[in-house]
Amino acid sequence: MGNFKVYIVILTWNGLEDTLTCLDSLSHISLPNGVTTQILVIDNGSDVDPCEAIHQRFAEVQTLRNTQNLGFAGGCNVGMRVAMAAGADAVLLLNNDTIVAPDFLAQLLSAQQTLAHPTLAAPLIYDMQQRNLVTFAGGKIDFGRGKFEHRIDIQTSGFLKKPDVSPQKTSEVLKTSEVSAHDYVTGCCMLIPRAVIERIGVLDASFFAYCEDVEYCLRARAQGIDCVLVASSHIWHNESASTRRGLSAGTHSPLKHYLLIRNQIWVIKKYAPRAAKLRYFGLHLPLRAAYYNIGFVLRGRWGKLRGFWRGVAHGFRAQPITNNL
Secondary structure, three states, X not given: OOOEXXXXXXXXXXXXXXXXXXXXXXXXXXOXXXXXXXXXXXXXXXXXXXXXXXXXXXXXXXXXEEOOOOHHHHXXXXXXXXXXXOOOOEEEEEEOOXXXXXXXXXXXXXXXXXXXXXXXXXXXXXXXXXXXXXXXXXXXXXXXXXXXXXXXXXXXXXXXXXXOOOHHHHHHHOOOOOEEEOOEOOOOEEEEEHHHHHHHOOOOHHHOOOOHHHHHHHHHHHOOOEEEXXXXXEEEEOOOHHHHXXXXXXXXXXHHHHHHHHHHHHHHHHHOOHHHHHHHHHHHHHHHHHHHHHHHHHHOOHHHHHHHHHHHHHHOOOOOOOOOO
């Protein structure tokens, strides 16, 4: 692999310390011969501009500051467009609240190179606090139940029912299926070849946040592009660090409840088979609504109740899907 440039796009929003930790881990990565990287940090309208602090520690990192919060999808799209205009051969989307193994990118690139056609590739993801706990080993979609789930088992010839395999032991367990296809891979860390972006475009910015990676993968799979987990590649993730910040009750803000149900409905309306739609809208959505409503009312969480129902209402409205660069 020669003269191959990867743009690493990192989105940050009021998360300077996480971003600096992520950049520090990236400064120790090893790359195959001929591969170069350019890190681009997109600040998504943070309260305080982090760009100067980033440049003081990491002079080689490019930064770009949005004047407002464009959401995960919109913010990443800014970086993807910059990367494409600069001639990137691949774009790596990476959450700012992650740290990476030194060979994580080399493993992703090696896996993509061995496959016959372009793919979306993601690493095995571990929890930042419980360092041996797997939190993502591929994505599974159940349209009928409205579930877009992170698998936490590791696939070999069957499944290893043990989600706490250490990185050192993972390579011993995964001898024949280090690269495996899944329904989707997470936008937390997704390596996207240039050819894929040229074919299907960037993320759908109307999602703002949540499920945009699911929609992107479904769009890719409709074009014959596989979504693969590369289990020899490892990162660690402080999951939902930005969305949990400042919460006084529960793990989901009213905005997160709104986005999750709205975007889930959008994905199911667009991609689910007819039978699965009937099951979801006729059974599982009403059951979920009843469950959440009872919980919100009993706990007096009226903002979350409003957010959920606003998300349901907006989910049923027709929205444009923008795939163009």
